[in-house]
Amino acid sequence: MKPEIKDLLLRVDKPARYCGGEFNTPIIKENAAVKFLMCFPDVYEVAHSNLGIKILYFMLNRRADTSCESCYMPWIDMADALRERNISLFSQETQTPIGKFDAVGFSLQYEMSYTNVLAMLELGGIPIERKDRDESSPIVVAGGPCVINPMPLTDFIDVFSIGDGEEAINSLADVLAEKKRIGMSRAETLARISEIDGMYVPGISKGKVRRAVIDSLETAFFPTKVQIPNIEAVFQRAVLEIFRGCTRGCRFCQAGMIYRPVRERTPETLKKYAEELIDNNGFEEITLSSLSTCDYPCLRDLLKEIKPFCDSRHVNISLPSTRVDSFEVEFVASGRLSSMTFAPEAGTQRLRDVINKNVTQDDILNSCRYAFEKGYHAVKLYFMIGLPTETDEDLYGIADIVKKIKYCYKNHSMSRKPLSLGVSTSTFVPKPFTPFQWEAQISLEEIERKQNLLKGILRPLNVKYSYHDGKTSRIETTLARGDERMNAVIKNAYKSGCIFDSWTEFFDYNKWLSAFEQCGVNIEDYCGEQNIDKPLAWERIEAGISREFLLSERAKSRNGELTRDCRKGCNNCGINREYPSAFRKNCIGGEK
Amino acid sequence: MLICKYTRLGNAVFVPHLDMLRAVTMGIRRIGVKADYSEGFNPHMKIFFGQPLPIGVESECEYFCVYAHEDAAVFSEKLNRSLPDGVRITASAIADKDPNVANLMYCADYSVTMRDKVGILKSIESFCAGEHCVIEFTAKGEIKQKDVKPLILSAVVADDKTVKLKLRCGNENLRADRLMNFVCAKYGIDCGYDIRKTDMYDAKGNNLDKILFGSDL
Numbered sequence: 089m090k091p092e093i094k095d096l097l098l099r100v101d102k103p104a105r106y107c108g109g110e111f112n113t114p115i116i117k118e119n120a121a122v123k124f125l126m127c128f129p130d131v132y133e134v135a136h137s138n139l140g141i142k143i144l145y146f147m148l149n150r151r152a153d154t155s156c157e158s159c160y161m162p163w164i165d166m167a168d169a170l171r172e173r174n175i176s177l178f179s180q181e182t183q184t185p186i187g188k189f190d191a192v193g194f195s196l197q198y199e200m201s202y203t204n205v206l207a208m209l210e211l212g213g214i215p216i217e218r219k220d221r222d223e224s225s226p227i228v229v230a231g232g233p234c235v236i237n238p239m240p241l242t243d244f245i246d247v248f249s250i251g252d253g254e255e256a257i258n259s260l261a262d263v264l265a266e267k268k269r270i271g272m273s274r275a276e277t278l279a280r281i282s283e284i285d286g287m288y289v290p291g292i293s294k295g296k297v298r299r300a301v302i303d304s305l306e307t308a309f310f311p312t313k314v315q316i317p318n319i320e321a322v323f324q325r326a327v328l329e330i331f332r333g334c335t336r337g338c339r340f341c342q343a344g345m346i347y348r349p350v351r352e353r354t355p356e357t358l359k360k361y362a363e364e365l366i367d368n369n370g371f372e373e374i375t376l377s378s379l380s381t382c383d384y385p386c387l388r389d390l391l392k393e394i395k396p397f398c399d400s401r402h403v404n405i406s407l408p409s410t411r412v413d414s415f416e417v418e419f420v421a422s423g424r425l426s427s428m429t430f431a432p433e434a435g436t437q438r439l440r441d442v443i444n445k446n447v448t449q450d451d452i453l454n455s456c457r458y459a460f461e462k463g464y465h466a467v468k469l470y471f472m473i474g475l476p477t478e479t480d481e482d483l484y485g486i487a488d489i490v491k492k493i494k495y496c497y498k499n500h501s502m503s504r505k506p507l508s509l510g511v512s513t514s515t516f517v518p519k520p521f522t523p524f525q526w527e528a529q530i531s532l533e534e535i536e537r538k539q540n541l542l543k544g545i546l547r548p549l550n551v552k553y554s555y556h557d558g559k560t561s562r563i564e565t566t567l568a569r570g571d572e573r574m575n576a577v578i579k580n581a582y583k584s585g586c587i588f589d590s591w592t593e594f595f596d597y598n599k600w601l602s603a604f605e606q607c608g609v610n611i612e613d614y615c616g617e618q619n620i621d622k623p624l625a626w627e628r629i630e631a632g633i634s635r636e637f638l639l640s641e642r643a644k645s646r647n648g649e650l651t652r653d654c655r656k657g658c659n660n661c662g663i664n665r666e667y668p669s670a671f672r673k674n675c676i677g678g679e680k
Numbered sequence: 681m682l683i684c685k686y687t688r689l690g691n692a693v694f695v696p697h698l699d700m701l702r703a704v705t706m707g708i709r710r711i712g713v714k715a716d717y718s719e720g721f722n723p724h725m726k727i728f729f730g731q732p733l734p735i736g737v738e739s740e741c742e743y744f745c746v747y748a749h750e751d752a753a754v755f756s757e758k759l760n761r762s763l764p765d766g767v768r769i770t771a772s773a774i775a776d777k778d779p780n781v782a783n784l785m786y787c788a789d790y791s792v793t794m795r796d797k798v799g800i801l802k803s804i805e806s807f808c809a810g811e812h813c814v815i816e817f818t819a820k821g822e823i824k825q826k827d828v829k830p831l832i833l834s835a836v837v838a839d840d841k842t843v844k845l846k847l848r849c850g851n852e853n854l855r856a857d858r859l860m861n862f863v864c865a866k867y868g869i870d871c872g873y874d875i876r877k878t879d880m881y882d883a884k885g886n887n888l889d890k891i892l893f894g895s896d897l
Contacts, residue, residue, distance in 0.1 A: 089691070094736075094874075102696075103736075107691045111762075318695050319696065319699045368710065370708075370709040401712065
């Protein structure tokens with residue numbers, strides 16, 4: 089490490105975020121033809137909790153002709169220090185300025201990280217707008233769930249990699265290698281990239297760009313050796329992705345739509361990966377990750393298979409996003425956690441039917457009862473406010489569930505501790521490619537009124553109530569459903585100082601409002617109800633879910649009509665027609 | 681119980697104490713050596729570290745103890761293949777009980793390497809030889825002054841790039857980086873330097889290696 093970088097690091101908070109040298113870092117090939125940089129527009133501890141960038145990072149480094157390094161959003165003090173000393177933002181592994189890479193890829197996991205992308209480009213001396221880049225500039229790529237609507241970022245990103253990255257990243261590296269070999273121009277290179285499945289190249293791609301989908305997860309690469317962060321990550325644990333996609337079809341949920349079809353790994357493969365993860369990484373905890381882990385048909389067998397090995401190595405197993413209707417009773421008995429989390433999302437059965445959350449109050453209470461009998465004494469409940477058709481009655485329903493859980497604890501508790509009950513609400517944000525993509529978001533006044541109402545009715549129940557800031561949710565909607573006019577708004581907001589928008593201490597609503605005003609863009613265009621008869625900005629992308637399916641789901645929601653789980657039979661969402669081979673391999677009705 | 685001496689060099693100087701502890705624990709879990717865990721709801725590996733080393737200071741003489749069921753030499757050989765860059769076990773031995781390094785240590789040797797030749801390096805020596813050595817430093821956002829004379833056991837300029845310091849450590853502690861920061865600012869030495877802790881001693885002047893491993897290594 090150069091002395092000036094060492095001295096710089098010794099002046100900032102948590103220098104281990106920037107020094108590199110993580111255990112399990114692959115050898116970075118100095119003479120690789122293609123030099124790729126994987127960026128995450130949030131701090132180190134958040135980035136190291138993300139599985140997607142690990143998959144792509146290790147895939148690229150496995151190629152003989154490619155090296156991949158990483159870079160994360162520096163904290164404010166480091167960003168200031170870099171600017172002050174005129175040092176470019178650099179890669180973790182070799183401290184190479186980020187502008188020196190052939191391609192720089194960003195993982196966009198949440199909309200509120202967009203301004204950080206601009207900040208990282210600028211800190212690296214890369215022109216933030218693609219029109220200003222030249223032959224010497226890296227090609228700026230973006231992937232992750234947010235790019236399912238790439239339109240708000242078309243001024244800044246050269247290439248959007250939409251959908252699964254496993255095959256796309258290799259094809260991209262192939263083109264970049266060829267560019268180096270035969271000396272293709274930037275324009276030629278971008279044109280070649282636009283031919284790759286799932287790649288949307290603004291200004292070049294014609295017609296609809298279809299989301300890339302890999303047919304099978306079983307044969308896809310999975311990193312069982314990952315970089316161990318120098319300081320503790322937000323989620324410091326081994327991640328085993330047991331399947332991708334979700335069969336539930338909750339009508340507000342974007343992930344449940346845009347990762348279709350469900351693709352599972354076999355228990356045999358997962359057992360092997362689990363053992364490798366434990367051997368290679370040394371984490372204290374392994375999480376069986378997916379959008380709805382308890383829906384994995386072989387979950388019991390898998391747990392039984394991996395538990396002895398985990399126990400012998402003192403590794404805890406955790407299940408994320410436990411759904412109330414499939415809480416693993418046996419697992420409760422053997423787990424070491426004291427708290428469990430349920431997401432009923434809505435307070436009444438009527439509203440849960442509207443959103444197709446196939447969970448009843450009895451499901452919740454049964455799960456709680458089992459857990460309490462096993463000694464659990466803490467419950468966290470997640471709800472959404474502002475869902476379509478919601479009334480105050482639905483909010484009172486939340487208090488009703490809370491009361492029943494308290495009563496259940498009184499009757500079934502095995503713990504001497506008092507029940508710790510937390511309720512958390514977020515505000516519904518209508519997302520592209522969901523049945524609710526046309527819905528209005530409730531106004532800021534209405535958000536705050538509902539939050540205050542809940543505060544009032546939950547206070548006497550002795551419940552910890554927390555809620556997401558409504559202003560953030562408003563801006564999130566504009567970014568999620570944004571069209572190309574949002575490019576100017578994002579740039580303006582960034583230039584006026586917006587950064588780390590997902591951090592409450594930095595989010596500045598007024599700066600965003602004035603950015604909208606200065607750009608002559610109306611927030612209501614995005615937060616208000618969208619016209620069903622007009623094409624939507626993101627329909628430039630083909631996600632594989634048909635408009636007819638989304639419209640019929642929307643109509644059913646108004647009548648409280650349920651749609652069955654895809655595992656129980658095909659609902660004809662469009663995947664069957666758009667991705668026939670993935671459908672045949674993974675879905676009911678297709679051959680396994 | 682095993683007692684191990686380890687280095688913290690290069691990149692590892694940026695890693696805070698608790699994360700260093702975690703890195704070693706993860707290394708032990710990776711190599712699959714059986715270790716004892718605490719009882720209770722949330723069991724932890726029984727492993728004990730010495731005093732934290734300030735961020736930015738290298739060391740050749742850090743110590744930890746762990747209840748691991750493995751031959752000392754085999755343990756360090758295995759673990760050395762599973763530790764981050766700059767962290768390396770350099771000695772290991774079986775001990776009957778925790779020797780409580782934090783309690784034993786009294787003073788430490790530091791070698792300070794200037795990044796460039798410094799003509800006025802001797803001024804550091806004369807500062808430390810004064811009757812009082814009042815230094816100024818920032819701690820928890822506050823500027824503080826302290827006479828550290830009693831904590832400086834010796835300060836010798838070895839050549840025009842090297843200063844050898846012997847400073848108190850443990851309960852009465854003087855951070856080498858604090859002393860160097862202050863004197864360099866005072867005498868306008870701005871080429872930068874690297875600090876490495878090389879040896880630790882008990883109150884009687886015995887090298888800890890001799891106490892813990894029965895030799896000077």
